[in-house]
Amino acid sequence: MKIIALVGSLRRDSFNMQLATTMKDRYKDKLSIEVADLRALPYFDQDEEQNPPQVVKDFKTSIAQADGVLIVTPEYNWSVPGVLKNAIDWTSREDKVFIGKPVMVVGATPGAMGTIRAQLHLRDILSSPGIQAKLLPPASNEVLVNFAAQKFDASTGRLVDESTLNFLDAKVNIFIEFIGEVKSLNV
Ligand SMILES: Cc1cc2nc3c(=O)[nH]c(=O)nc-3n(C[C@H](O)[C@H](O)[C@H](O)COP(=O)(O)O)c2cc1C
Numbered sequence: 001m002k003i004i005a006l007v008g009s010l011r012r013d014s015f016n017m018q019l020a021t022t023m024k025d026r027y028k029d030k031l032s033i034e035v036a037d038l039r040a041l042p043y044f045d046q047d048e049e050q051n052p053p054q055v056v057k058d059f060k061t062s063i064a065q066a067d068g069v070l071i072v073t074p075e076y077n078w079s080v081p082g083v084l085k086n087a088i089d090w091t092s093r094e095d096k097v098f099i100g101k102p103v104m105v106v107g108a109t110p111g112a113m114g115t116i117r118a119q120l121h122l123r124d125i126l127s128s129p130g131i132q133a134k135l136l137p138p139a140s141n142e143v144l145v146n147f148a149a150q151k152f153d154a155s156t157g158r159l160v161d162e163s164t165l166n167f168l169d170a171k172v173n174i175f176i177e178f179i180g181e182v183k184s185l186n187v
Pocket of ligand 1: 108
């Protein structure tokens with residue numbers, strides 16, 4: 001299954017990018033995860049939405065062609081980072097590539113709350129008319145990686161906390177089932 005990952009941090013040593021990379025490696029037998037280059041996207045400009053820059057067209061195509069989307073979000077000021085919101089806004093106009101697309105949300109923070117506030121905002125965004133993603137039902141499936149500084153190995157840049165990895169394994173399997181269910185409903 002082809003998955004496009006949107007990672008909301010541009011920071012060199014980003015925990016969220018490390019989480020995405022961990023998932024790409026760990027689930028490579030089940031999922032082909034490609035991390036989108038959100039740094040390359042210009043700011044959303046409504047004057048350009050009908051004929052956006054090629055990099056935006058390519059980004060939208062990568063979502064359209066994916067079986068599902070993995071959103072890996074930091075929390076900035078109790079919400080989603082602008083870089084992620086900007087990327088999502090591009091997808092919500094003209095060809096609305098998120099509509100009906102299975103989405104899994106995960107997030108990591110050095111803080112205690114595990115990005116829950118950002119993820120709650122993200123749920124609203126993903127339900128808006130221009131997006132209408134099929135979000136993996138959050139009950140029991142929230143992946144909130146808190147105290148990230150203790151759970152990632154700085155030398156390898158990977159998530160190493162065993163109980164978090166076991167939890168993630170279970171949730172990824174549920175997401176794979178969910179993608180199958182959404183596909184069967186859409187055909
Ligand atoms: C502008 C800004 C706002 C932040 N606000 C929050 C916040 O509301 N909640 C939180 O848990 N961490 C917050 N943080 C700390 C981030 O969780 C931390 O910088 C984290 O490492 C960012 O994710 P990354 O490692 O993937 O870059 C904030 C950081 C920045 C730069």
